[in-house]
Amino acid sequence: IAALWRGATARVRRLGVLFAWATSLPWIVIPLNMLLAEHRLYGPLLGLLAVTAGCLPRRLPVLATRAMPLRIAFAALLGIGGTLATLRCLDFRDERLLWRAELAARPESWRAWWGLGAANLRAGDLVAAREPLANAHALCPLHFDVLRNYAECLVSVPDAVAEPFRSVGVTDLYAARLPADPWARSLQAQAHLQAGRVLGDTAWFASAERLALSCLD
Numbered sequence: 001i002a003a004l005w006r007g008a009t010a011r012v013r014r015l016g017v018l019f020a021w022a023t024s025l026p027w028i029v030i031p032l033n034m035l036l037a038e039h040r041l042y043g044p045l046l047g048l049l050a051v052t053a054g055c056l057p058r059r060l061p062v063l064a065t066r067a068m069p070l071r072i073a074f075a076a077l078l079g080i081g082g083t084l085a086t087l088r089c090l091d092f093r094d095e096r097l098l099w100r101a102e103l104a105a106r107p108e109s110w111r112a113w114w115g116l117g118a119a120n121l122r123a124g125d126l127v128a129a130r131e132p133l134a135n136a137h138a139l140c141p142l143h144f145d146v147l148r149n150y151a152e153c154l155v156s157v158p159d160a161v162a163e164p165f166r167s168v169g170v171t172d173l174y175a176a177r178l179p180a181d182p183w184a185r186s187l188q189a190q191a192h193l194q195a196g197r198v199l200g201d202t203a204w205f206a207s208a209e210r211l212a213l214s215c216l217d
Contacts, residue, residue, distance in 0.1 A: 002051045009054035016054065020047025095119045110139035114146050121149060126157045137170075147174050148187075155190040164195035164204075182215040189215075 003010075003017040023043025091098060099116035102109060114136035120129035133150040140146055151174045154167040171191040175184040189211040196204030 002055055013051050013054035016047045016050030016052075018047070019050065020044045023047065096123070108139065110136045110143070110146070113139065114143075114149070117153070118149055121153060126153055127161055129153045130157060144177065147177070151184075151187045151191075155187055155194055159194065159197050162194050162198050164191070164198045167191040167194055185211050185215045 003014045005013070020043070023046075091101075096116060096119045099112050099119060102112040103116065106112060113132045117129045117132035117136060120126070120132065129149075130153050133146065133153050136146045137143075137150045147170070151167075151171045154163065154170055157163075168188075168191045171184070171187045175181070175188050178184045189208045192204045192208035192211060196202060196208065
């Protein structure tokens, strides 16, 4: 409506609408992540700001008045809003902080446990990722991606803190759900290699070799 409405500021309003749609449409057509996450919201906000500016009167009464208290109050509101927005941006310096805050409010959220575990995986902290992913899998055992991340984490932790039987069990579960997936077989092979290294039993190396070669089938 704001774009179609005629008037002296029609061009500004139309450019604002086009800008807002242009910056938000790619994330709607291909939802790679949450549409309203972080910087992806700034483009639509700028477009809507232009639309709002075009809809407002040329001179706002609060700015046109000569009453100093009103001007001071208006400036204070703008300052507080900018300060709060800046402080909120600091929450995005590490996504793990966001997931921990979410878990503090909703500890039963499997998505939050998964997000924390996956963030630790991306940060290279495999040991810290293990239990969050275990909790996510326990809360949502049918989710394939959670199970895959859990299996990938277990077979990648250092041998000094590895749990080979846990790794074998989880990778076997993942492979049983996707029997034709070579990556699932590869994770199984890695789990058996881990068991061979940690337990010192060469039989695990032989089974790991069989699993790895089965990927060729």
